[in-house]
Amino acid sequence: CINKKGVIGLELEEAGxxxxxxxxxxxxxxxxxIYGVIKKFNPDIVHTSLFYANLFGRIAAKMAGVRVILCEEQNICGWKSRNLFFIIADRVLSLVTDRIIACSESVKKFTMGQENIGSSKFAVVYNAFDRDKFDIELPAAPDIKISMGFKATDRIIGTIGRLCEQKGHVYLIEAMAKVVVENAGARLLIVGEGPLKSRLANMAGNAGISDKVIFMEKRRDVPAFLKMLDVFVLPSLWEGLSVVLLEAMYMAKPIVATGIPSNAEAMIDGQTGVLAKKADAGSLAEGINFLLRNSEASKTLGDGAKKRVLEYFTPEKRACELTNMYDLLADEKKIHIKKCG
Structure with missing residues (x-):
């Protein structure tokens, strides 16, 4: 970790x-x-992820003489697109990178176009979710609702994500104002923190649905939260490949997500969920109301979502594809990989 270990770093330490x-x-x-750490451990392969790690890590790895260098791209659009220096830096560093791993086909296409890098440098390895966190025994959904202060019969719509422009919460709140016309007992739970929280709360108030929209801080009990939902919504305007979407699919939730490219890679409209138009409150509301009024269709779509995520987005599949890539690149460089232990 360049800076602090953070939650993920601490979890990795706990795992040994x-x-x-x-x-x-x-x-x-x-x-x-980073150069000092690399020289200390003398790895055969350096694999970086996210912008600053990709920037500093690849420079340090090249300085240290590492023979196989990989980096990961996890998003499209965003802040990097507005800074020419960062784009040029990535373009130059691609010359010393053996493989750029994109978390989705849409990220690969975007990065190729933005940084003018040929497709031969890329490999797509889909994101995965931590299945161990979800393979636990949980109370029934009505019991979870009651434990969180709701009625067992309340229709709960939920989303998880940072409260920023990318995540599209503005359109979800506008959609909720339409949803309650048909489903007066519905509640929208928004989990996350971010710069738009006050604006979103004001929007709910101005729409007269403050009592229907509940803001919740980041939660550690995501499996229980997802299980109690009647509908999960991902209203994002852009994504690399949303992990929380994969988690909701694994929990067999009825899902409404915007039809942006990465969501359309993960989901199949009408088979594993409902894909709504991007930045369109009416389309989101239509999808939510459809799922709330059609329990049988919701069950079928949820089951389809779980089947698809188990086929394409498991941690085992991701680990296997990364391991195969390491072996392939090592063979190309005639490196004998040092085994741990």
Whole structure:
């Protein structure tokens, strides 16, 4: 970790993995700290993920003479697209990168176009979810609703994500104002923090649905939260490949998601959920109301979602594809991979 270990770093340590935190700011000094770690452990392969790790890590790995270098791209659009330096840096560093791993076909296509990098540098390895967190015994959905202060019969719509422009909450709140016309007892739970929280709360108030929209802080009990939902909604305007969408699919939830490219890779409209138009409150509301009024269709779509996520987006499949890629690149460089233990 360039900076702090964070929640994921601590979870990895609890699972028995060694995690090194450099505790440095995101500046070029980090390159020399990473270089020191690489020289200490002398790895055959360096695999980085997310922008600053990709930037500093690849420079340090090249300086240290690492023979196989991979990086991951996890999103499209966003802040990097507005900074020419970052785009140029990625373009130059692609010359010393053996493989750029995109978490979806849409991320691959976007990155190729934005940074003018040929397709031969890329491989698509889909994101996966932590199945162990979800393979646990949970109370029945009505009991979870009651434990969270709702009635067992309340229709609960939920979403999870940072409260920012990308996640499209503005359109979900507008949609909720339409949903309650047909489903007066529905509640919308929005889990997450972010800069738009006050604006979203004001929107709900202005629409007269403050009592229908509940904001909740980031939760550790995501499996229980998802299980109690009658409908999960992902109203994002863009995504790389949403992990929470995969989690909701694994929980066999009826899902309404915007039909952006990565969501359309994960879901099949009418078979594993409902794909709504992007930035369209009416389309979101139509999908939500359809699922709320059609319990049999909701069950069928939820079952289809779980079947699809188990076929394409499991941690075992991702680990296998990454391992095969490591072996392939090592063979190309005639490297004998050092085994752990």
């Amino acid at each position: 993995f060694d995690v090194t935190s450099l505790n440095v700011d995101y500046n070029l000094f980090a390159v020399f700290k």
